[in-house]
Amino acid sequence: MSTEQDILRQSIAATFAVAAIGVGFGVLTGSSSIIFDGIYSLTDASMTLLALLVSRLITQQMSERRQARLVQHFTMGFWHLEPMVLGLSGVMLTGAAVYALFNAVQSLLSGGRELQFGQAIVYAVLVVVVAAGMALRNHRANRRIRSGFVELDARGWAMSAALTGALLAAFVFGWLIQGTRWDWMSPYVDPAALALVCLVVIPLPIPTIRRALADILLVTPADLKQHVDAVARQAVDRHGFLDYRAYVARVGRGRQIELFFIVPPGEPPRRLEQWDAIRDRIGEEIGGESPDRWLTIAFTTDLGWAE
Incomplete structure (x- = not known):
């Protein structure tokens, strides 16, 4: 078996x-x-x-x-x-x-x-x-x-x-x-x-x-939300972002995580590869990478896109 x-x-x-x-x-x-x-x-x-x-x-x-x-x-x-x-x-x-x-x-x-x-x-x-x-x-x-x-x-x-x-x-x-x-x-x-x-x-x-x-009902698991918040706060401090918004849900064996980082307006432009590298590190720190993890990480200067 x-x-x-x-x-x-x-x-x-x-x-x-x-x-x-x-x-x-x-x-x-x-x-x-x-x-x-x-x-x-x-x-x-x-x-x-x-x-x-x-x-x-x-x-x-x-x-x-x-x-x-x-x-x-x-x-x-x-x-x-x-x-x-x-x-x-x-x-x-x-x-x-x-x-x-x-x-x-x-x-x-x-x-x-x-x-x-x-x-x-x-x-x-x-x-x-x-x-x-x-x-x-x-x-x-x-x-x-x-x-x-x-x-x-x-x-x-x-x-x-x-x-x-x-x-x-x-x-x-x-x-x-x-x-x-x-x-x-x-x-x-x-x-x-x-x-x-x-x-x-x-x-x-x-x-x-x-x-x-x-x-x-998509009730947020407290332990997973705390872990995602801790990782997101570290990313905010590390890269000088203004804030973040995290949305977490457990659906059966699936884990759905959406992270929005608020970037200061007027920031010097970065190559897409640099943004992808930031995403990769955040994903590694969150952990649990598998077909059952749905992870979305976005960056914006407009808080309205994150709420």
């Missing part, structure tokens, strides 16, 4: 497999919590598939003809799609959990449901092993790749492992109390476990949604 796309493709295949197994086992055992687990995995896989498409657009790994056609319509790039996908994914996962919670409460109030605990335990063990393995694998790979999509995917697998582990504990408890004086509780085990899982799942995507919303 050397690239972001490779990781996401394997994750999609594994997630669809887990989702199919979950729905099948859920119908077989009569467990609403297992069916929810499968549907949740299916939703996650659908969002990962969309993330893979956006990742390919951002890295522009496509035919030259298709790339040229898309670039004509998206001259500013595709970075803005990344926070949209991440935000949509978080909202859908939270919405699915809220819906399942209502169903679980309704089932508890109506007397619960019978469940084949033995088969449910087999499913839970299988999913915990697969989910934990995928979470660990993706987390290790993302130490090098540093992708928001892969990070979210690894977090999703870890969450799946933890939640299915909770279901496993509930199923083992239900299996152990069968035939005992606590047997009356067994119909409530499945909806109670589903309700608890949903209560845990609902707030988990909130940080991702908040960050995605901040990127969509």
Whole structure:
């Protein structure tokens, strides 16, 4: 798994497999919590598939003809799609959990449901092993790749492992109390476990949604703005400029930086190569040069062009 796309493709295949197994086992055992687990995995896989498409657009790994056609319509790039996908994914996962919670409460109030605990335990063990393995694998790979999509995917697998582990504990408890004086509780085990899982799942995507919303609204990252301001002030002092204006935004993995330097009127003319050399040094001091950095540096004597 050397690239972001490779990781996401394997994750999609594994997630669809887990989702199919979950729905099948859920119908077989009569467990609403297992069916929810499968549907949740299916939703996650659908969002990962969309993330893979956006990742390919951002890295522009496509035919030259298709790339040229898309670039004509998206001259500013595709970075803005990344926070949209991440935000949509978080909202859908939270919405699915809220819906399942209502169903679980309704089932508890109506007397619960019978469940084949033995088969449910087999499913839970299988999913915990697969989910934990995928979470660990993706987390290790993302130490090098540093992708928001892969990070979210690894977090999703870890969450799946933890939640299915909770279901496993509930199923083992239900299996152990069968035939005992606590047997009356067994119909409530499945909806109670589903309700608890949903209560845990609902707030988990909130940080991702908040960050995605901040990127969509072009909220300025404080740390990046402070760094750009420090570099710009040094350039002002070094070259005798009057002032500067800095505009900074984070859009998914993209960093958009615009710098305007106010030059004193009547300055002796400089060759374009000299202005380019100033730009090159400022760009090096800002750092982070990559296809994901959009850096514009302009010089003017009219403050109106910078505001």
